[in-house]
Amino acid sequence: MTTPLTVEQLKPRLGRLTLIDVRSPGEYAGGHIPGALNIPLDQLDRALPALRAAAGKNELAVVCAAGPRSRSACRQLADAGVTALVVTGGTNAWTEAGHPVDRIAGARPVWAMDRQVRLTAGSIVLLGLLVDLALRGARWVSAAIGGGLVFSALSNSCAMAALLGKLPYNRPRPGTPTLDATLATLATLDR
Incomplete structure (x- = not known):
């Protein structure tokens, strides 16, 4: 504690x-x-x-x-x-x-990492669902992101945040x- x-x-x-x-x-x-x-x-x-x-x-x-x-x-x-x-x-x-x-x-101010993760995850989920309309099976990308978010919550870790942290605007x-x-x-x- x-x-x-x-x-x-x-x-x-x-x-x-x-x-x-x-x-x-x-x-x-x-x-x-x-x-x-x-x-x-x-x-x-x-x-x-x-x-x-x-x-x-x-x-x-x-x-x-x-x-x-x-x-x-x-x-x-x-x-x-x-x-x-x-x-x-x-x-x-x-x-x-x-x-x-x-x-x-x-x-310049940078968005907080949790906000960056929400934008990225939400965008991938939405894109996966939209692409699925033309290319069957693309929705599984959305499902994978959802599963990753559940794992992130349960493990209190976030692979997406670790990856986003390496982007140029998050670096020194x-x-x-x-x-x-x-x-x-x-x-x-x-x-």
Whole structure:
């Protein structure tokens, strides 16, 4: 079980805890909570040693767009023996509360990954059904996407999100800290 932290509880603690943003680099560049360090969820395993060391120095909190990825990250961290708080409502709740975000210069806002997945999955399902009108059997593509979404929900993983995360607009933009730079920053944090 992860310990929730509301954005109102987070605000006065910024600078006193280590905040990890597990969204894609493109999402992070488009707007993140001030002081948050970007470690994409799919890179969390690589960052575990640095996160374990950082958690020994400061309290660790994890944020994403709305909460699901940060809860998943906190479960991964807990399985590795690292305690972390999860920011309830994520960056969306932060901005809805009127708090400022930092942006990487020149970055445009990118849709949250769950929104990208819904658009892609819905488009493939609809296209499969439409193509089936002319080419019998194409509806099975739609069925496969539906099955993939069910598996995604049951396993709390998403292959489509992993693939979408590799698209150019979700990758690091010039000026976005690399994972290696973030890990180096974590290594220099003091209590």
